[in-house]
Amino acid sequence: MESLTTTNGSDNAKAILDHAKTLKLHTGNLVNRCRLKKNCPSSPSEELQDCIRATLNDWLSTTQLPSEGGISDTVDCSIPEAREAIKPEERDELKVSVKLFLCESNQSSIPEALEMVCQTLAVSQLDSVIIAPCGLPEGEVQTLAHLQPVWEELEALVRSQKIAAIGTSDLDKDLLEQLYKWAQVKPSSNQVNLASCCVMPPDLTAFAKDFDIQLLTHSDPKELMSAATFQQAIQESTKELDVADWRLEWVLRYSIIVKSRGIIKAKGYLVNARKASP
Template structure:
């Protein structure tokens, strides 16, 4: 008998929390995953688990599809918190309202049951002119600064700024970036002017291999189609995705790693 196609709700919002993926067997067997492939795999597994376990009748009336992989969900024990370092990288899939940052950070705090995050990094999507300018960054950075003032976030950083962009942000901001991530796929050698400027201003340069658009629209729609039907996948788009990682300070190993993602469906396009 063919597998029954899961009921997919007429939801307009999708939230995914993968839980801790460090020990996922399905990922261990695919060590060369790109970040996009890994995220898509994690979304698919979490969505599939939720749809199969959900009450089919109730599912039809859900408007917010909130999928948490409870089998792998872990909170951070308060008695171990001082020995752990939590880092969050927030990927904006498009230029959402600036309070998107607040929503995403609050979600991490709730899901992991913590009161603060050591470091939050923000990554902007790729624009047509491939230019991240200060006016785009400002409203988002202001919200990050507010989190720092409230001691909910201890330090902040950003991805993919060149020397001039980083200097503009540094000079304008009240809370200075402590990290700038550089994708070596776009520059095989760290630019000398960027290295010099970062050193002079105590900014750590870290390399990464995350694409600017970590979750393309098609990737999300493909995942939904794989777990329901092609029709169900139409008009969905990712709003933001974040990756959190928890490092055991004294041992330098990753204890926890997971993803949280939010997507929406444009109901105006429904037929």
């Protein structure tokens, strides 16, 4: 994709990014964007990378340096006209579903991520949140101990009525059962990746049926986006910017579904990244 670093807006944006310590990016509604494109991405990873590049390019071409008050340490990279907030009169007709991908083992970022999507969509509560914890080192197996800190953060948000229902991703029957028995707020759903499991495991199906847990399918890879791929997406839009210190903290994907028709009205990504301390 062609770099926009030669424009005045892009020079301003580069100065802002050079100074920044935190980058918050919102892709806007991808349903509208996909309708305008002839070819949509073939995978979630490709879709996210494409969206980051497109959003950065649009933002780079229009950004101005602040006239007063100095440059902020936090950059909000989004296009205002691409946002799609939910109108209060529409809220009861819509379901807001979220999947949160943690790229680092830092459960304290969960409330921040979910508050950000609530503000972006102008809602006070999310109907469902599915958590995808960060990947483990090769050879290490996920256990209940890995899930507990993450789940406790979600339970607190359910109690404060920020979330109505919470779910898991890629748990086998044994781990799902362990979580269910331990948790105060029980998982309402569990996603299963049919790319690695073409048929739902019978023991998982039986357990989910007995305890009223909805089994859903998905096609997300174990790592939605690597640090290197994220840095590449930034670099392709800002060729003169040093991106080596930027690390991805979390990615959130939301869907707004019309309940009566079962169609997706809006879909988008929120991305949060930080620059490593020198």
